[in-house]
Amino acid sequence: MRLIGVDTGGTFTDAVAVDGHGTVTVGKALSTPGRVEDGVFAAIAGIAERTGVTMAQLLSDTDVLAHGTTVGLNAVLTRTGARLGLLTTAGFESTLAIAKANKLYELADTDLHSPTRWRKPEAPVRRSDIAGVPERIDVTGSVVTPLDEAAARSAIRGLLESGVEALAVCLLWSPVNPLHEQRIRELVAEVSPDTHVSLSSEVAPRIGEYERTCTTVLDAYTAPLVTSYLRRLEDRLREHGFRGDFVVMRMAGGVQPVAAALRVPVQTLRSGPAGGVSACQRLGRLSGRSDLIATDVGGTSFDVGLVIGGEPYSAGTPSIDRLPLAVPAVDIPSIGTGGGSIAWYDPALRTLRVGPHSAGAAPGPACYGLGGDRPTLTDAAVVLGYLQHLGGSLELDRDAAGRAITEHLAGPLGLDVIAAAEGILTVASAQMRDLVRRTTIQRGHDPSDFALVAYGGAGPQYVGRYAQDLGVREVLIPGLAAEFSAFGAMSSDLRVSVERDLRPCWLRDAAGLIGSNLDEITPAARQQLGGDDVLVQRSAGLRFYRQLNRIDLPIPAGDVDDAALADLAERFLQRYEELVGPGSAPADTPIEVVAVGVEAVRPVVVPRRPPLPTAAAVPVRRQHAWFAGSEIDCPVYRWDDIGTDHRIAGPSFVESEQTTVVVYPGQSLRMLPGGDAGLTLEHT
């Protein structure tokens, strides 16, 4: 018995395997953008090698292989997806181009004060590949103008003849009545049965045609690449003896069967970060924590996600490359502060600034010795003695890091190199802390209810700084911090969701409406997941009359009757006040139901790892490092040497193969029974 999770990142492809005894094995390979599956296989081969078995032995013994992929995302970012045709309601061909006239949506901060760079996003479809079709359905779902089939046929033929490879269809009010979209798909099949067609009423059945069109267009744009990649990868896995379930990470959290991913590829687009949050969710579940802050420090960004009440928090409006997505997604705000962020002196403001520009992987930080000469966050950590090598192999050049900091920062600031490096970490940590604050305190969540989880290659180095002053209850560092997204893919529940937007209806009148719509969509969700041990979670999207923000609430099993409605209303008011603030729910405003959803869930059971030894760890060496300007000789421990409940006091370092935990003075690290570590912060 074995579970494998594979996550393809920008630089590395990580694979994590857990066998029936709970033994964890990690494989890592460079990502291979040209043929992504090669990197995936190389990472899996790494596991086989470490386990001492052949690839075929490994795979034939694997029950579930879970994958988070960036194939679709990269196609969007590099605009290398399919040439795409878009069919709209006639008169609304410019919906994508108008983009709600919002030229600042997700615009880079660096362009905010440059009016000549205020531009709308570039849609991945040519204007001449957009055709309007005479038809019209209204707000109630009634057909105002029947579909002009002759015109539709002609538009379809025109687009296919001009060379489009996939079609997206987004008609007004299709979430309320998908009739015309479905008919168009039949018309396409008549002339070109193999052409991929994405219908907005299936991909993103939400009211609001701009966001729905973007989502449908991205789905069709990435569909040929994503589907051919997933099929290719699955074929190759099968050739190597894999007979288990091949599942794919979803942007909304959880994994889905590959068949579901092939149907709606857009759900794979931002699935990587969701893997990390899913892994936090599991970590919380195992240790009895239901509220967690997931913080991921990567090379170029700092991502924050929340798990609230045991579920990933997904209230935000996701977007990719400035194109909004009308599908559920785990909410993961991000800033461009990571290990590779460049620190610079701002002569105008006379301040030390960090980011948003990054040295990237090449040339990378100055300490990589690959030609980079601008100081980065990683260079500061190297100068302060926190890091000596990267990923077990690459030695870091402290002198080069010191030169970069001296030249670009210490000189202009009039500080010595240690103080400047300390300054870089202070500023970067403050930015990270700000983002955590913004996603918690400023949105009404009290951090003292939360455990903060720090992962990503660099998270364990900085968490002792940025978690300080936040008032969080505890800090957790997973044993697999660097491969947490791959682990998250592997340990996520299988989930398939179907949702449907309803024409707004007052909740008190909506019992029949909710019940019948749930009954209609439930079989589809159940069927996609298959198997017997499937839980069905139903939900309704509610809002106050005339508000646009909705809150999704679970509906317990059973008939939706007046008692169920009363219970929903009560929970809505409670949740609203949780989100918005005590006393904020307007008393006399009616509640509307605007959507229903069904999620079929099949839990994945990950074997627990065997208990750790309980011996006290002995330092493997000592290291000079600087904390708050003082040079201190610190012990360095190996992560795997530390037994359960054993405590390491700071200042000290704990190294694993992929990362280094910096335990700052006054802090201490304790190994938890599951193989993760808890960090106790200094009480200030």
Next chain:
Amino acid sequence: MITDLPDPITLEIIRHRLDGINDEAAIMLRRVSGSQIAVEANDLNTAITTADGTVVACGKYVLCQVASLNLVTRDVLDNYRENPGIAAGDQFLTNDPYVGTLHQPDVVLIAPVFHQGTLIGWCGSTVHQSDVGGGTAGGLSLDSQSIFDEPLPMPPIRIVEGDRIRRDIERDYLARSRTPQLNALDLAGQIAANRAAVQAVQALCVRYGAAAVVAAMDHLVDVAEVQLRERLRALPDGSWRQVSYLQRGRPTADDADVYAVRLTVSKTGDELELDFSASSPQAPGGINAALPALVNFSIASVLIYLCADLLWVPGAVPRVVRIVSREGTVAHARWPAGVAMSTATSCQAIRSVVNGCLSRMLESSAEHADRTMAGCQSSGAGGGVFAGTSRTGEPFSSMTLDELTGGGGATAVVDGADSSGSTTSPGAACANVEVNESYLPVLYLERRELADSAGPGRRRGGSGCSIVLRPHGTADPIQVVSFAQGLQHPSAIGLAGGDPGRQSVFAVLPAGSEQAWQSGPVRELPLPDAKVRLAAGEVHLAVTQGGGGYGDPLDRNPDDVVADVVAGHVSRAGAARDYGVLLLDGPHPALDEAATTTTRAQLRQDRIGGRAPAPALSQRPGRRWTTTLDLTSGVAGDRIVCARCGGDLGAADGDPYSRMALQEVPTSGVAPWPVRFPGSERFVVRRLHCPHCGVRMDVQVALRTDPVVRAAEPR
């Protein structure tokens, strides 16, 4: 000199945090409110100020709503220190345009920030409300005779005391609105956002010390001032002029319905003066701006058109820029003149004239010329407010926000952003058609970008849109209140010889004729007035303005014109008429190179009376003054010459514009569609060319009886 200035690291942390706090306040406002205007349109903004109200952090949404929040804080500080007092946990509400808001629908809420009993700053926010009362729905009144015919403003009132909302005052505020539930949502959002921002700033004071926070705020203002002065010093001294026109009511024989905002900008060293005092006397109601609106739009426009890539701290601008105006004018109204439509009328004119003057000023520097931008859409005649009885029988009153689908101005480097709205409301957005159809009993027949709506130029302006809708699901006629501007003449200015963006159209037509308006014989449509109703069997057509073009349209790369034809921005006829670009016959647009060369040569020659044009030089002949004019010094003294051919345009202290070769066309002739509005015959588009080489140097929209404007005058 600031003594408590923190070290560069702490300073950066405080700076970053202030931005984050202000940003998050806007997000919270949108989340708590959830109203259509806040969530879909982003017609809101947030700001953090120093204790005296100097705006330090300003959100990205609608710049001019908070650029001069200091006027509101000043009013509260001057009047309420003793009675009713200003204490921690208080919040003050006002929608008084004579105190500090743009017009009555913009409701401002400010909260003082106290640390250990000392006032150290303010947090504030503004949200545009659907309705704040008054005689007409939405508060926009075309025929008000004074502010007493409009929503009566509320001067600052203490609506939150010690963190508790005063229910009596809240009721008083909500009672006047036709949409009290929506207003209540926004009010809750503003209170929550202010409270969160205040608490976050207080926490910052606890962590780093109030002195450090105050010093950091002051430092930001100082730095922004230094940057702005540096930019000004890098530019030559001179004067720049621009005029923008408004109309109110029916055309009269003496043009009394026409109002002009006239600006002269003078720059000396690192000081700038914006002088609006030559603007027309105020109108009785509706279209005027009170002083706060003038200041707000001026500051926002200075940031946009002069301060690209610098720090944007609104509070620094008044230290460098002097605003001169005359009370009793349309740009600076005297109480009790009505101002309810200011943002769509005089404020757009204010933005437009600042745009024209500052862009020409920046053009004098090769480095900064790339930062100039022609005019974006003004609020025209589309959009406005729809009111009536909804599907479920309740009264409704709402903006469609389709108004925001006009075009952006072209820059020296790239074409204007299509259907991108206005620069002074950079973060605003129009609503989804499906959202509007959820709230309003209407059915859209189209909302799409409109060919030939953009101002032609070497760089094309952004395209505007056409919007057609009809009543749906209501038996009662719908009242449609239009801003009624930009119908008689274009408003989005072109630069450097680029044409203005095309004007608005507003019409109620019989159903079935919604496509026919673009062809056939010219017809005269009535100007919209307060009586416009949209009934069953009729459609409402609105065209939003295109953005202004940049540079001579004959210099546009013909391949770009062909690409525009393919993409639908320009029609074949438009390519020939506006650009002198001809296409080969056939289904796929392709350039007819020979015919294009001949046509363009002919058009250029026609501009200068059929003479053979002087050849272009390989490089500019003198010192750059504008994109099209150079200054030279020699035996003939200081001269102004054509930057393209070197041809003389007179002494440097003379008026080169009077020597340019003028082609004057009626404004109804520049837009390709055969509609015109009463009064449009009074306005002309003046295309000014170098008399030697025929290059287009400037394009001005003017009342026929007004003189050619001396747009840029060196000193």
